[in-house]
Amino acid sequence: METRKLLGEIMLEFGFVTERQLNEALQRQQRENEGRKQGAVMIELDYATDAEVTRALARQFNLEMVFIDDLKINQAVIDKVPGELAKTHNIMPVDYSSGVLTVAMGDPLDLDSLDKISFVVNAQVECVLARPGGIRDAIANYYGLAEQELIERMKADTAAGVEITTRGMDDLEMMEGDDDDAPIIRYVTSMITEAMRSRASDIHVEPMPDRVRVRYRVDGICFEARTIPKRLQGPIISRIKIMSGMDIAEKRKPQDGRIKIKLLNRDIDIRVSVLPATQGESVVMRILDKETLLLGLEQLGFHQSDFETFSKLIKRPNGIILVTGPTGSGKTTTLYAALNTLNRPDKKIITAENPVEYHIDGINQCNVHPKIGFTFARIIRAMMRQAPNIILVGEIRDLETAEIAIQAALTGHLVLSTLHTNDAPSAITRLIDIGVKPFLVSSSIQAVMAQRLVRKICPDCKEPYEPEYGKLLAVGMTRKEIESTTFYHGAGCRSCKNTGYRGRIGIFELMVMSHTLRELAFSGATTDRIREQAINDGMHTLVRDGIRKIVAGITTVDEVLRAARTVE
Secondary structure: OOOOOOOHHHHHHHHOHHHHHHHHHHHHHHHHHOOOHHHHHHOOOOOOOOHHHHHHHHHHOOEEEOOHOOOOOOHHHHOOOOOOHHHHHHHHEEEEEEEEEEEEEEOOOOHHHHHHHHHHHEEEEEEEEHHHHHHHHHHHHHOOOOOHOOOOOHHOOOOEEEEEEEEOOOHHHHHOOOOOHHHEEEEEEEEHHHHHHHHEEEEEEOOOOOOEEEEEEEEEEEEEEEEEEHHHHHHHHHHHHHHOOOOOOOOOOEEEEEEEEEEOOOOEEEEEEEEEEOOOOEEEEEEEHHHHHHHOOHHHOOOHHHHHHHHHHHOOEEEEEEEOOOOOOOOHHHHHHHHHHHHHOOOOEEEEEEEOOOOOOOOEEOOEEHHHHHHHHHHHHHOOOEEEEEEEEEOOOHHHHHHHHHHHHHHOEEEEEEEEOOHHHHHHHHOHHHHHHHHHHHEEEEEEEEEEEEEEEEEEEEEEEOOOOOHHHOOOOOOOHHHHOOOOOEOOOOOOOOEEEEEEEEEEEEEOOOOOHHHHHOOOOOHHHHHHHHOOOOOHHHHHHHHHHHOOOOHHHHHHHHHHHHHH
């Protein structure tokens, strides 16, 4: 009979722990001598996550591991096991077929619990493994938690060292109170803290028919982080509204607000949007971290040639420089990086933004207020009387704004702005489509830069691999490039939450207006013709810039295909 491998050996094989960490865990286990399991000791020492321990246990006992957060469990299966029994033994039914009930559990040696459930349901029981924490969340989701139990979990989530400044309430006084609202306050605070520690850019609080789903967006990808019982939907959303200065009584109209928070000695702004939906109000909290937003140009991910070209472009005395791309592609970060470079005592810079993301010392920033007629166009007109050197227009979206921005560029101002197009050449035809005369486009535009964000390979679990040959051809790599490149991906580790990626970087398509391109714009040439000429002039497309980052081992083929394939 084959001897079963020890858990520690498997953890070492997977690379979840080092030999030093394993030895320390064994020593503590022997020292305490309380019958505690080795995996629990590793988790307590913060050497491994419960997901990693569960994966190793699945290998040790040759059992299937399931990601219970991703499962949609039929209510008929839930009804097979009484809620109290599931809570007592931390076991979750996940499937029932042909008289066999499949349950998820965290301890494969807990045979006593399996016997009890088999007796209660009068059926054969098989087990799969899942994270103990994920099982607890699933039980809370499908069976509901007792009120006091939920309060205790909220208290356990309370984060120290968090200061929140809101409008309309003294939070510090409320957080110190013992009234019925205190657990809700602590829960919302801990949710924001957890999102910050996860490097999330957004928190989505989404009411569902039987629960409230909380998702974080990390590196552009959403994942489910928490589940809140339906009965707490109202108090939690009201708490967020109070923090952001909204009207808690108004539930029929969309509302916007802001929260200022100090976390780990960093000043964070949170932009909050509330939207009435069929199951209740949906909330999105956009986290604006000054340290990540106000980057230098050299930190954005430019290839050296593009960096040098863009640095020269933004130092020109006049003309328009456009940054294009969809929402969430990093346009604002790029523009702020340019402003940081240009922000000197001898330059007057004025911005028109909707809204102002961050206040920068030395720059005059204006918020757009369309309801009172304070539009982009009106602000730009007023700016012209302030004698600025550089103007930033948050977005060109209509003919009036475009024409005034062009007039500013033609009268000796450098104008930076954004436009929603898929690639750089499309910006020329887009301006003409909204009504700008071709000769104005031709004479005023200095350059257009399209961009996307791709996830970077996690440095802690980066390893060589062989991608599918078809994907390499699909991304546009030549046979020579394929043969000479060592490809990398992330195997998945604690640092990247087993995604293989950590952080993001930009891929860019920089089109500088040459004499030939100006002639094509003047004559109303098609986007395809402009793109062809731009490539002949030396422009690297988004995909080609992505390939440069694949070759450099910064990102993967899958990421470039995901972010840039649609524009080729």
